[in-house]
Amino acid sequence: MSKEFIKGNEAMAEAAVRGGCRFFAGYPITPQNDIPEYLSKRLFEVGGTFIQGESEIASINMVYGVAATGVRSMTSSSSPGLALKSEGISFIAGSRIPAVIINVARGGPALGTIQGAQQDYFASAKAIAPGGFRCFVVSPSTVQEAADLVYEAFEIADKYRTPVYVLTDGVIGNMMEIVELPPMRDPEEMLSSDAWRITKYNDDSSARQFSTYRPTGEMLTVDNIAMAELYEEWQEKEQRWEAFMMEDAEVVLTAYGSAGRIAKSAVKELRAQGIKAGLIRPITLFPFPNKAYENINYDKIDKIFVVEMSIPPQFVYDVELATKSQLDYININTSGGVIVETESIVDKVKESM
Amino acid sequence: MPKIEVNKEFCKSCGLCTVQCPKKIIKIGSEVNSKGYNIAEQTDESQCTGCKLCAIVCPDTAITVYK
Amino acid sequence: MEKIYERPSFTSPAIGMGFCPGCSHSTAHKLMAQALDKYGLRDKAVLIYPVGCGGLGKDWVRLNNIVALHGRAAAVGTAIKKCNPENIVISYQGDGDLAAIGMAETMHAANRGENLTVIFINNTNFGMTGGQMAPTTLLGQRTTTSPDGRDIERHGAPFKMAELIAELDAPKFVGRFALHDAKNVIKAQAAIDKAIRMQVEGKGYSFVELISLCPTNWKLNPVDSAKRVEKEILKEYPLGIFKDFE
Ligand code: SF4
Ligand code: SF4
Numbered sequence: 001m002s003k004e005f006i007k008g009n010e011a012m013a014e015a016a017v018r019g020g021c022r023f024f025a026g027y028p029i030t031p032q033n034d035i036p037e038y039l040s041k042r043l044f045e046v047g048g049t050f051i052q053g054e055s056e057i058a059s060i061n062m063v064y065g066v067a068a069t070g071v072r073s074m075t076s077s078s079s080p081g082l083a084l085k086s087e088g089i090s091f092i093a094g095s096r097i098p099a100v101i102i103n104v105a106r107g108g109p110a111l112g113t114i115q116g117a118q119q120d121y122f123a124s125a126k127a128i129a130p131g132g133f134r135c136f137v138v139s140p141s142t143v144q145e146a147a148d149l150v151y152e153a154f155e156i157a158d159k160y161r162t163p164v165y166v167l168t169d170g171v172i173g174n175m176m177e178i179v180e181l182p183p184m185r186d187p188e189e190m191l192s193s194d195a196w197r198i199t200k201y202n203d204d205s206s207a208r209q210f211s212t213y214r215p216t217g218e219m220l221t222v223d224n225i226a227m228a229e230l231y232e233e234w235q236e237k238e239q240r241w242e243a244f245m246m247e248d249a250e251v252v253l254t255a256y257g258s259a260g261r262i263a264k265s266a267v268k269e270l271r272a273q274g275i276k277a278g279l280i281r282p283i284t285l286f287p288f289p290n291k292a293y294e295n296i297n298y299d300k301i302d303k304i305f306v307v308e309m310s311i312p313p314q315f316v317y318d319v320e321l322a323t324k325s326q327l328d329y330i331n332i333n334t335s336g337g338v339i340v341e342t343e344s345i346v347d348k349v350k351e352s353m
Numbered sequence: 354m355p356k357i358e359v360n361k362e363f364c365k366s367c368g369l370c371t372v373q374c375p376k377k378i379i380k381i382g383s384e385v386n387s388k389g390y391n392i393a394e395q396t397d398e399s400q401c402t403g404c405k406l407c408a409i410v411c412p413d414t415a416i417t418v419y420k
Numbered sequence: 421m422e423k424i425y426e427r428p429s430f431t432s433p434a435i436g437m438g439f440c441p442g443c444s445h446s447t448a449h450k451l452m453a454q455a456l457d458k459y460g461l462r463d464k465a466v467l468i469y470p471v472g473c474g475g476l477g478k479d480w481v482r483l484n485n486i487v488a489l490h491g492r493a494a495a496v497g498t499a500i501k502k503c504n505p506e507n508i509v510i511s512y513q514g515d516g517d518l519a520a521i522g523m524a525e526t527m528h529a530a531n532r533g534e535n536l537t538v539i540f541i542n543n544t545n546f547g548m549t550g551g552q553m554a555p556t557t558l559l560g561q562r563t564t565t566s567p568d569g570r571d572i573e574r575h576g577a578p579f580k581m582a583e584l585i586a587e588l589d590a591p592k593f594v595g596r597f598a599l600h601d602a603k604n605v606i607k608a609q610a611a612i613d614k615a616i617r618m619q620v621e622g623k624g625y626s627f628v629e630l631i632s633l634c635p636t637n638w639k640l641n642p643v644d645s646a647k648r649v650e651k652e653i654l655k656e657y658p659l660g661i662f663k664d665f666e
Binding site for chain 3: 022023025049051053054055057058059061062063064065066068069071087088091198199200201203205206207208209210211212213
């Protein structure tokens with residue numbers, strides 16, 4: 001274990017290497033550039049490969065190809081770049097290939113702004129691309145959590161043979177914090193890809209293949225049922241969240257990612273002012289942690305403050321579903337590109353009490 | 354004596370072998386395979402030189418050549 | 421009696437290739453398989469398939485394969501080869517895939533000089549989608565999206581991919597061959613053999629363009645399609661080796 005004062009993007013890059021990542025392809029876009037810059041040197045030190053792709057599209061396709069050979073692979077980008085990668089992600093999901101994708105999001109739509117933002121909630125947790133598939137989506141609130149989630153993302157990806165999508169933004173990506181970096185993973189511990197990787201030849205008459213085209217609806221149905229079952233399994237086993245000071249909370253806030261961290265400061269400030277506030281902070285955005293919201297005391301609580309750096313709001317719809325529309329939903333929003341402030345959250349909560 | 358053998362199921366009746374054969378001893382026959390294609394056949398085995406050109410041009414590798 | 425020409429072992433003995441009668445995709449597959457058999461590389465091969473008719477080959481070959489996103493085979497191949505240098509990576513692409521939507525990936529993989537074998541099926545149209553105009557469609561050629569014939573003012577001139585790629589510094593073997601008669605198939609076979617051998621020897625990027633028949637979309641029978649290649653297409657697309665490092 002080593003402690004380092006390190007930038008979010010670099011912490012994620014180093015955690016990826018320690019988690020077994022041996023291939024990265026990416027294309028320059030702010031605010032994620034530290035990730036490819038870091039890996040362009042680091043990966044070669046551990047016998048891995050780095051490619052600066054000629055485009056976002058080429059990069060995700062490189063990941064698709066290499067991941068299909070059983071090499072732990074990753075790409076990163078920022079919002080508009082993710083749009084370009086989306087078809088590739090759908091192939092990775094449709095082919096059941098493990099890979100890790102980091103979105104250090106920026107404000108949108110379109111070119112938008114490079115500052116911290118949460119305008120990509122739907123585009124990450126709901127519909128990365130046409131076809132109805134999902135990624136396993138996680139969103140960190142601190143640099144430590146970002147490193148830990150990226151490290152674990154490779155395990156989740158291998159276990160479920162799925163793309164894992166890390167949704168973060170420039171707030172976390174560019175922040176420096178003291179982080180305890182995870183240990184270098186021993187390749188022996190990693191799940192073997194021998195059963196499916198494209199570079200291993202079956203000695204019998206059946207070749208190995210990755211292809212997502214299905215000539216008939218019946219064939220596609222089989223795949224899609226398996227996909228739906230996978231997502232149900234995640235819902236059952238993999239929901240993750242942080243419940244902060246929720247035991248005796250009379251005022252409930254909810255937020256994820258960088259807004260989650262700011263909402264946590266607001267909860268502390270409210271407590272200091274004698275208001276019993278608590279926070280539900282989803283860590284997995286898909287599967288959405290519905291269970292976290294089941295624990296709310298609906299006899300006493302009649303509203304929830306939903307903090308999000310997105311206008312129009314997006315995350316609130318999942319909160320409403322998870323709480324079965326039993327509450328008043330008070331949105332505390334800033335547009336992507338404008339960091340929500342602790343004081344404005346505190347003020348809004350006090351105003352609405 | 355050289356000769357060819359046409360795999361009846363692989364032949365798609367494209368005719369490329371018939372124009373390729375220098376001896377003009379392949380024609381599309383009347384026999385039809387399970388996919389509905391008329392199968393190519395060698396009309397005069399005695400003239401076959403075993404030059405393989407028919408097999409080489411055949412897209413579907415339906416032709417085996419013997420010598 | 422000795423067998424002097426037989427089927428390579430690339431498809432199951434029970435099924436043939438499902439391409440249209442006379443389609444050169446079948447011929448090209450045969451040549452790839454013969455080259456891999458010749459060098460004993462079947463177990464090392466990874467075929468990158470395109471989106472388009474060529475990709476249908478996946479159902480009939482007994483070679484490991486992955487279907488790339490439309491146009492991206494060269495990127496997929498680049499990365500697979502870099503991380504798995506012991507495998508033989510063949511990027512098999514049609515003209516819509518390689519020269520239209522995938523132009524960037526094609527040119528960049530060539531320019532990086534990846535140790536890949538690219539086999540490019542040029543049949544002057546988008547076959548699978550029903551014969552639309554491709555970057556390779558000849559001037560004057562009628563397609564479903566150039567009903568009055570390709571016009572240089574409206575559509576630009578056909579892309580000559582082999583010549584374009586031969587202009588780059590990195591590629592090591594670049595040529596254009598044809599599959600419409602036995603004489604040309606023999607030359608194409610030699611080129612594919614060489615391209616694969618060069619990859620085995622680590623010599624770098626090779627690009628084999630194959631002028632191909634598409635009787636279905638040309639609305640000609642296979643024999644007349646072969647005549648069209650000789651009479652029309654080879655005038656626009658001269659055959660030959662444009663670059664040979666060896
Ligand atoms: S081997 Fe030569 S001569 Fe014999 S049938 Fe074929 S093309 Fe004709
Ligand atoms: S070339 Fe092959 S497929 Fe075509 S007619 Fe001859 S044997 Fe049949």
